[in-house]
Amino acid sequence: MKGKVFRYITVCCVFLALFALANFYCYQSAMNQFEKMQEDYESRVGEQVQVYVDNRMADRVEQLEKSVRESVQTENVSKTLSDSTVYQVQSHNALTDETVTEYQTLPEELVGCDREQAQEYCSKYKKNMSAKEFLDGLQSVSLISFSPERLTICKNYDQSKVKFRYYLISDGTEVIAYYGDMKTVYEHTGIAVSSLSRKEKQQLKKGIEVKDEEELYGILENYSS
Missing domain, CATH: 1.20.5 (Single alpha-helices involved in coiled-coils or other helix-helix interfaces)
Structure with a gap:
């Protein structure tokens, strides 16, 4: 069991x-x-x-x-310039260290430009400067401030760096006096190149840098005699 x-x-x-x-x-x-x-x-x-x-x-x-x-x-x-943009130009004299500010009409070539284009305008300005600006000793143009409302540039002048104020050259037939920028005519002298000596012709062919007005008229008087 x-x-x-x-x-x-x-x-x-x-x-x-x-x-x-x-x-x-x-x-x-x-x-x-x-x-x-x-x-x-x-x-x-x-x-x-x-x-x-x-x-x-x-x-x-x-x-x-x-x-x-x-x-x-x-x-x-x-951010582009227009006809209503205030254009402020500062002119700085390096000899006196003085700056004069003027308000001018915005140049036509700046209308519609942005900052980069305005900067390029300043960089190339000397190539197209007036004879007066050359004689005043314009050395550079710089962009100070940029906005659609206001554009400010500074023109720097130094007359001590102007080496010559006039430039004599011939067009083949006549002696022509230019300002030192070499593109603005100061005076058509009426002096015939054919009346000059061989040496004078060669000098005029290369171009003659003239320091001031006194030297200019001294040379022209010598050509006329």
């Missing part, structure tokens, strides 16, 4: 052990599957979030680029 009971208990224990192992295996399998599903879910969600973020960033970058382009275009249009 005791042997039957023992076998029964043993069978029950084995059964319970097998049942417990089966449950544990099922549980472990379920947990593994759940973890895999969770990882897949997190991966899909992560990919979707990344795509969303990338799209949002691309849209934002495009908006910023568009905004910058529009801003630059607006700035370029608005």
